[in-house]
Amino acid sequence: MPAAALIRKFEQFDRISDRERQLLEEIIVRQRAVSRGEDMLREGDRPTESTVLITGFAVRYSLLRNGKRQITALHVPGDFVDLHSFLVKKMDHAVMAITPCTVGMVPHETLHGISESHPHLARLLAVNIAVDGAIHRQWIVAMGRRSALEHTAHLLCELFLRLQVVGLTEGYSFKLPLTQAELGDSLGLSTVHVNRVLQDLRKENLITWRGETVVITDWPRLQEVAEFDPTFLSLEVQPR
Amino acid sequence: MPAAALIRKFEQFDRISDRERQLLEEIIVRQRAVSRGEDMLREGDRPTESTVLITGFAVRYSLLRNGKRQITALHVPGDFVDLHSFLVKKMDHAVMAITPCTVGMVPHETLHGISESHPHLARLLAVNIAVDGAIHRQWIVAMGRRSALEHTAHLLCELFLRLQVVGLTEGYSFKLPLTQAELGDSLGLSTVHVNRVLQDLRKENLITWRGETVVITDWPRLQEVAEFDPTFLSLEVQPR
DNA sequence: CGGCCCCTTGAACTACATCAACGGGGGTGG
DNA sequence: CCACCCCCGTTGATGTAGTTCAAGGGGCCG
Secondary structure, three states: OOOHHHHHHHOOOOOOOHHHHHHHHHOOOEEEEEOOOOEEEOOOOOOOEEEEEEEOOEEEEEEOOOOOEEEEEEEOOOOEOOOOHHHHOOOOOEEEEOOOEEEEEEEHHHHHHHHHHOHHHHHHHHHHHHHHHHHHHHHHHHHHHOOHHHHHHHHHHHHHHHHHHOOOEEOOEEEOOOOHHHHHHHHOOOHHHHHHHHHHHHHOOOEEEEOOEEEEOOHHHHHHHHOOOHHHHOOOOOOO | OOOHHHHHHHOOOOOOOHHHHHHHHHHOOEEEEEOOOOEEEOOOOOOOEEEEEEEOOEEEEEEOOOOOEEEEEEEOOOOEOOOOHHHHOOOOOEEEEOOOEEEEEEEHHHHHHHHHHOHHHHHHHHHHHHHHHHHHHHHHHHHHHOOHHHHHHHHHHHHHHHHHHOOOEEOOEEEOOOOHHHHHHHHOOOHHHHHHHHHHHHHOOOEEEEOOEEEEOOHHHHHHHHOOOHHHHOOOOOOO
């Protein structure tokens, strides 16, 4: 069931018919493994297929000439990492596996076909793009106007909910195989500062983080600190 | 011709048929004036129409409890300020006119109809959403990993090209009715620092900015400073 | 004419970056 | 099987980009 997580995510947006579920199960024509640290897409690529993450974690990122890296999105199973490449053709950023991943390939022709013949499903794909945009906006707000601590807390809240949707949490615990350097590149902070912020979050008894396992030990207060409002994830089943 | 700028923008993405042009001219069912400083949409709203900017400038923004504001998008004529509200229903941010604006209302039913019967046009609408996302990512990169000067230069490059598309530039000159406070809220900087950065850009003979008029006096070098690559705006006519 | 934006400048402060160094663990090659 | 090494987390010391606070001046609108 390579499309299981994807389907689960779509079901958070709207009720989907059996026919649509079947279509989603069939869109992945091929799977492939990507090893940790490997780029599944590079800046400038013009893919003819979009990539769905089936297992593992991936990041979208840009590299600057001064050697700095900014991660612009974190992806978890069930995410399309480049659904937009169907529409805008040329990759303006790269995508890298930060754990070993299995990914599914969805031909752009298939997506084109869906947009021609299955408007409701096409809208759900567009919702996916729109929600990506909403997440981007939250990142902008956090980068521009939140402290490092609030920002970090906000990201953890976001990831917790997104992982919960695809069944990758157990209570308030989840696996988050992100190094502090990667976290820094996501938050726009230095590795050293990330380390100190995480210590503060622990000292405040908001989270624990040992190895790859994060536990949110005080979910209400973590949301409070982050000023987190889950609305933007559009996890509301409704006709679209 | 209320949809003129919108059509002009869509023509940058792909060739559009006469029928499609006609549809676009008809989607605006009603116009309304919004005065400077007025919210055209508020956080939490569930609009039943999407709003197209016909004349004037608008911003999407979020307010934090500490009173800080972060602008997440700047909108120029021809932009849909909330095309996504057709898909995600609930506004996760507000939209304010920063100059007197005239806006056009596009019923969600109309957009729904287009998605049912005019897949190519529907895809172009989705391109619009995807390009918004690409701009958001550029902002994230700039906020996270660029200096204030580079970031500001980057934003000016972006706005120059976007205004050029809709015919609102004259050579390297354009009207940009943004206060330094608004610019700061867009860049995630304080007003004071924006002022100093603009002085630096002027000292470097990259731009002039008097009143509402910006002139890019050294376009190649401004792009160079900003490390600006226009690719992300998808201004490439091609089948979609 | 008055008031309020908006831009500008100076001075002090601070959140975060940078530089440097160390220890532990896990994978790899000899 | 051991040794090495590199990655990753951690800590301390110092540096700095950008913030905050405060104040003044100019222009425009009511």
